[in-house]
Amino acid sequence: MSMASSLQTHTHIHTNSNIAAMNATTSAADPKSQLPNLPTLHALPPPPTTPPLFINPSDILSEFSHHDPSIARINNGSFGCCPSSVLSAQHHLQLQWLQQPDHFYFNQLHSRFLHSRNIIKDMINADHVDEVSIVDNATTAVAIVLQNIAWGFAEGRFRPGDAAVMLHYAYGAVKKSVQAYVTRAGGYVIEVPLPFPVDSVDEIVNEFRGALERGKQNGRRVRLAVIDHVTSMPSVVIPVKELVRICREEGVDHVFVDAAHGIGCVNVDMKQIGADFYTSNLHKWFFCPPSVAFLYCRRSAESSDLHHPVVSHEYGHGLPVESAWIGTRDYSAQLVVPNALEFVNTFEGGIDGIKKRNHEAVVEMGEMLVKAWGTHLGCPPEMCSSMVMVGLPACLQISSDQDALKLRTYLREKFCVEVPIYYRAPKDGDIGPVTGYARVSHQVYNKVDDYYKFRDAINQLVHSAFTCASLPN
């Protein structure tokens, strides 16, 4: 469906009976798109008595009117976004705390946390709300899981040299965390090299198998595999279900899926994916304010030994409870998950509808750009989520990570385009290769003009024979 017709869907007015039918039945495409029940906390308004219209483009504009209007904001992947109605709800909670913090602490905090967790549990198809903890972000979730691995080494359950496997394209912060908690504790780290550009999931699966074999050499045990659901840079959707299955076959102790870009970007079904640990940010693609993420821990002997590294009164009462109090702080971002869900459900098809339309729009825009520039996408459309890697013209001569960053800054400052750039080093045998890719995002607030602005900016650079070498340090 093109962007033009998807816009029409946003404005399409359903009759009462259609809406009731949609509420009652599941979509043929995805059984998980069933609209969940509205929250029932006493503090929230009662459900509307007449079925609401779906949100229309001018409502969306107003929900994101706090975004800088002069910027083509095609980088939802980095920091996400939050609509005003959710920001309002957050502000309201902040005021409640400030008004009488003791009362909020004793009488509100716990039940509101539980409510957020229950919503997440339903969305991700977890068995039990005890499996769902709320933390600040995926970075925190990673520290929690890796600290547990470090204890495994320190307490002799793991032998020095036992391995942890991660993708070469694992997020920079995750790599550092692995260094801090695994390497430092005596673990051996194996990185799975992944091709980029990538042509099929098979390439990824084969490399992963190879890495696991290396991991098991010399009698090593592979204690942990960290697998991105959607890599960050370059961004590609990884066949996690398949990789988790391989891990089980090969006797990997624990599988941790880092799905920072999970909810709202890909299908997030815990039982289907089958990992031991799974984390996703909710401020990236689920419209929560900065910042909030969930960490799912499948119930097992190990999961009872996971702890939040900031230890407070609730230590030992289970990770969900520990994470709900890590000292005095502003927890409001973590308590507005119900409001984010309400917002999401003003769109046709809820989060699945949004996801589908984002994906289709970003692919369409990606293809528009590669056609305009004579380049190519970094992976097939079915391996993209709501982000796509678009090759930049080789004549720009992006020849280092530093060039990529400088070009990004230049695009921001001179052209008001916000988009992250990835430097892909040429390999032997490459002829006239594309060395730079833009990671283009699409979220509900984006317009076709955002991408035209980017297209035109690059075209202008090309026509003026611009190269990255001309950029100051």
Added chain:
Amino acid sequence: MEHEDPRNGESTHRSSKKPKISSKFISESEIRVEFSHHHPRVARINNGSFGSCPGLVLEAQRQWQLQFLRQPDAFYFNTLRNGIMASRKIIKDLINADHIDEVSLVDNATTAAAIVLQQIGRCFAEGKFQKNDTVLMLHCAFQAVKKSIQAYVTRAGGFVIEVRLPFPVNSEEEIISEFKRSIAKGKSNGRKIRLAIIDHITSMPSVVIPVKELVRICREEGIEQVFVDAAHAIGSVRVDVKEVGADFYVSNLHKWFFCPPSVAFLYCKKSNISSDVHHPVVSHEYGNGLPTESAWIGTRDYSSQLVVPAVLEFVNRFEGGIDGIMKRNHDQVVKMGKMLAESWGTNLGSPLEMCAAMIMVGLPSRLSLNSEEDAVRLRSHLRGCYDVEVPIFYQVSKHLKEGVRDKDGFITGYVRISHQVYNTLEDYEKLRDAINRLVEDGKTCKMLQIE
């Protein structure tokens, strides 16, 4: 304007910003406006637990938040680091640290404790410390800190000694001698004491501890690392980290220094150890020093760490700045404490010079507060039925013969009252009358209804 009062400290390490040009100090009605978001009916005499933040600072915070939401990438690349640096610089000057590298901003004292203790845990795991090497802490250390010690020290094989301080306390000497006694006991059996954790102001019961002296004793006794948990310090007592002389010193800025929830500073004296402390939430900046690590621990709202300049402006609208505020809070809380003790026929928990902006006041024995549950019950009842917010401490009475009595029996419960700039006489009268009412009605804690 400058007094010789040693509590004011030296002007070189006081506020780095000049006060506003207006010679008029903030008025009572302006203060009311700044705190108009507080619940109007509640006698909020518990600033110690969750602190407070004036409207002006909240507005500054909101501007930072909007800036991020408007264009987060530009904020991340161009604004955030400088903003945090500006806050750190102000703190460095306030606390008399030598170098800005010694000052990190973290969420709260709980996080700082995890940072210091995780480092201790690693020392055990990596064989730098031996099994049963010891960590010393106060018995009344904050519960979260005790749990952190359990999580990182006990679990790693360390041994923990608790120093039981007397309460009520009559002099600093009592604390110092008990501390010395515990160290001696700790070192018997040839144990090495690797870390001492000392509160600057204990939480419950609340008493100002002579930290400088205790740190000195620690050094004499060869204790390797000293961590001062000063969660309540900045904005209620003078903070001079060089004078105190600890290796680590943490204080919350949202309790008594008017920052929004939540932000604290962790001071780490430059040394071999300080280069090996890390924020437990590891991100891109791992290995670049704790201040830099803490300034980016993943996408989050850092706005509470950016408003320190706005807080300084607020504080300088008061006569005497933060020193003036501290002095007046102390004088008022002492006055109110005496008023309550006199009305109830009870006592204060410590001498006046061992309190800052909080004071422990004995509750009438007739309330029969005989357990933690009774304390919780009474606190909830005061909140629900009298609109009074005040934490209650239950004193386990071990030595009945030595206990403090009022005319009816042993005093086993204390309220911890706070005074901050927004408090009024009515707040404390409300508490006074509520307790008197309960006593007149013959109520005991166990009889109280909870809302």
